[in-house]
Amino acid sequence: xxxxxxxxxxxxxxxxxxxxxxxxxxxxxxxxxxxxxxxxxxxxxxxxxxxxxxxxxxxxxxxxxxxxxxxxxxxxxxxxxxxxxxxxxxxxxxxx
Amino acid sequence: xxxxxxxxxxxxxxxxxxxxxxxxxxxxxxxxxxxxxxxxxxxxxxxxxxxxxxxxxxxxxxxxxxxxxxxxxxxxxxxxxxxxxxxxxxxxxxxxxxxxxxxxxxxxxxxxxxxxxxxxxxxxxxxxxxxxxxxxxxxxxxxxxxxxxxxxxxxxxxxxxxxxxx
Numbered sequence: 001x002x003x004x005x006x007x008x009x010x011x012x013x014x015x016x017x018x019x020x021x022x023x024x025x026x027x028x029x030x031x032x033x034x035x036x037x038x039x040x041x042x043x044x045x046x047x048x049x050x051x052x053x054x055x056x057x058x059x060x061x062x063x064x065x066x067x068x069x070x071x072x073x074x075x076x077x078x079x080x081x082x083x084x085x086x087x088x089x090x091x092x093x094x095x096x
Numbered sequence: 097x098x099x100x101x102x103x104x105x106x107x108x109x110x111x112x113x114x115x116x117x118x119x120x121x122x123x124x125x126x127x128x129x130x131x132x133x134x135x136x137x138x139x140x141x142x143x144x145x146x147x148x149x150x151x152x153x154x155x156x157x158x159x160x161x162x163x164x165x166x167x168x169x170x171x172x173x174x175x176x177x178x179x180x181x182x183x184x185x186x187x188x189x190x191x192x193x194x195x196x197x198x199x200x201x202x203x204x205x206x207x208x209x210x211x212x213x214x215x216x217x218x219x220x221x222x223x224x225x226x227x228x229x230x231x232x233x234x235x236x237x238x239x240x241x242x243x244x245x246x247x248x249x250x251x252x253x254x255x256x257x258x259x260x261x262x
Contacts, residue, residue: 025232058237062230065239066153066258073157084240 001056008038026067039075052077057085146229147175153232155258164225165205169234176201184238193244202249226251
């Protein structure tokens with residue numbers, strides 16, 4: 001999550017930007033659909049990939065983090081790690 | 097004299113048995129066992145409803161909760177085992193990711209779990225699972241500090257409690 005966009009990045013994946021309503025409790029339906037399609041395309045191309053790193057801003061709502069974990073899980077990325085947008089280490093997100 | 101004797105005999109009859117266990121004794125034993133089992137279960141962690149004021153986020157996930165140490169976060173406080181450990185304001189007051197009062201409380205919980213495991217004779221390392229019951233509206237920086245503190249204090253497996261979306 002970066003300001004007013006969701007950024008999808010990864011090894012061998014072209015960065016993709018999806019518009020985001022900053023401060024919203026969760027992605028709107030259009031953003032959720034775009035994120036879902038992008039992540040599904042990635043998991044289709046890399047079927048062994050199960051890990052996802054969700055990088056949230058300090059003031060991101062917890063509900064939005066959970067919503068993104070849901071989108072990722074639905075796309076086949078079940079192992080989520082949460083990380084702050086600064087330089088903090090990733091912490092496993094566990095099962096929600 | 098006769099009356100006193102017959103009364104004593106009556107009492108003897110009432111309190112002697114034929115050698116088998118009476119219902120009262122059986123109930124005492126069962127109650128003691130029940131308390132023992134409950135105590136062991138509770139000491140190993142807890143599965144609780146979120147405290148008042150915590151509205152869990154909604155999720156599509158469909159997984160059961162496990163018995164674990166529970167840390168609840170609302171807009172004001174960080175609560176562990178139903179007891180307020182620190183305020184959110186205190187946690188955010190420093191740049192440190194570690195929340196010291198929570199770390200202390202986790203250390204106590206960890207040593208208690210280890211002691212119980214030792215008494216039970218368990219040789220395997222105790223699974224240290226923690227569940228965060230965070231209010232949907234809290235900021236990620238609070239959640240991050242709590243997760244970091246859990247991870248660095250012997251609870252690397254963290255579950256996030258959610259409400260299932262209808």
